[in-house]
Amino acid sequence: MPFAKHIGLICILFFALSEVSAASTVSLTRRETNLLSAINSARAAYGLRPLLTDAKLGRAARAHSLDELRHGYFDHGPWAARVLSFGARGPYLGENLAWGKGAAGSPASVVRMWLASPEHRANLLNPGFTRVGLAMPRGSFQGYGEVLMVTADFSGTP
Helix, strand or coil: CCCEEEEEECCEEEEECCCCCCCCCCCCHHHHHHHHHHHHHHHHHHHCCCCEEEEHHHHHHHHHHHHHHHHHCCCCHHHHHHHHCCCCCCCCCEEEEEEEEEECCCCHHHHHHHCCCCCHHHHHCCEEEEEEEECCEEECCEEEEEEEEEEEEEEEEE
């Protein structure tokens, strides 16, 4: 059975904000922990520091992925306003999206897709990003069941 896999366009936005949200421990699912590991392995391969999880970014990412599943869309929408509404701060923010079924939704596959896309790669390997919020809920999407809807919200300094 064929399955769909897509990656969303990324957006990077610079904010002239001096307030920076504190990194904190976030309760991640096993899949999200594996995604964080895959992201940090890719960053390490390029000599970059690992990203730390951030509770506010995590809540923003989870809310977005669940909303996409609930309403059947795949789009960033007004992502900066969403991230800021959860109290996250930059001053530099970015977002990567993906969705996939089966192997196409695995953390390793998602990171490979992001690395193959110049815009997603720019977020993933941005040395200024220090924090991330991750979400990988499972649900039905575009006629496929058991789809993983992935949101990664990044924050740091330019």
